Amino acid sequence: MAAAEAAAEGSEAAAQQDRQIRWVLDGGLGPLLHHATRAAPKAIPARWRHELLAAELTARVRRAALDVVGAELLDACTALGVELTLLKGVSVSVQFYAEPHLRPMADMDVLFPAALHETVTRALTGETGAFERIEFERTPGPHHDEPLRHRAHGAVVELHKGLYADGSPLGAGSVFSAEAVLQRAEPALWLGRRVRRLPAELQLAYIAASWFNDMTVLKVQPSFLPSLCDALLLMRHCGAGLDWRRLQGWLDNAMARGCLYALLAYLPRFGVPSVPADFMRWLAQVQDVVGPLQLRLIHRMLDHHLLGARPWTYPFPPPMPGRYSPHYQWRKRLLDQP
Structure with a gap:
């Protein structure tokens, strides 16, 4: 037996x-x-x-x-x-x-x-x-x-x-x-x-924004693995020398801030250089499209589906930055503002 x-x-x-x-x-x-x-x-x-x-x-x-x-x-x-x-x-x-x-x-x-x-x-x-x-x-x-x-x-x-x-x-x-x-x-x-x-700082924000933007439309597919590798390798090559203050001055888009927050909060499990705590605190405070529960759902989706090699087959869409944010959806749908 x-x-x-x-x-x-x-x-x-x-x-x-x-x-x-x-x-x-x-x-x-x-x-x-x-x-x-x-x-x-x-x-x-x-x-x-x-x-x-x-x-x-x-x-x-x-x-x-x-x-x-x-x-x-x-x-x-x-x-x-x-x-x-x-x-x-x-x-x-x-x-x-x-x-x-x-x-x-x-x-x-x-x-x-x-x-x-x-x-x-x-x-x-x-x-x-x-x-x-x-x-x-x-x-x-x-x-x-x-x-x-x-x-x-x-x-x-x-x-x-x-x-x-x-x-x-x-x-x-x-x-x-x-x-x-x-x-x-x-x-x-x-x-x-x-x-x-x-520049590496803008590249990181672009990777995060494009990654989640594409998954919002196409759900979870193996073709989204390379973008995660891009972010990991960028952080390993440049993480210690990134100018976070410069990036902070550039991030004037609500969705970009939310996407970057969700990505940077996910990367530490892979052993990449740490993001300065003061930058993460600032980012958490100024972004308004990813709440604490949604962040956990996004990371679980990435673990279980993208890394776990399981296509998203549920009848509802996968969690993404802004998808479950009442404030963002109000602004986007009712006020017609991005």
């Missing part, structure tokens, strides 16, 4: 481990898991090692193609006198990951002044351009146009005019406004060319 129970428990544990590894692979982090377990291969069941290696090799090939496309994009923009600001995965992959291919990317997101979009798009998609417009699965917002696909390599680029649409709860204030972001962006190098990227 005891042997049968032990066998059943072992089978259940193996099934759970398989589900979690499959979830990680579906989230695009197979190469990162392969990289993290190279020194201890027995940490991964033998039945998964070939698939993880295949994911690693495939990611290298895809990243090489992305870099070729990125270099062409940069050269075309340089010829026009346009300097790009890197956003999302294309930026953090070369900042915080041991190797860029370890961070999955569906496309490359770049930002530059809206007044230059027509000129850049025409140069990229004209007769001598390497890109073509592709149909967008949803209507493009005012913050970016239709994606462009490289004709030879198939890589997709999104040319952003802003980070969020004006009507988005995250579009209020200046923290994510295109003008402020372009002004605050810092010089950097990518593929040997000069670019700009968000």
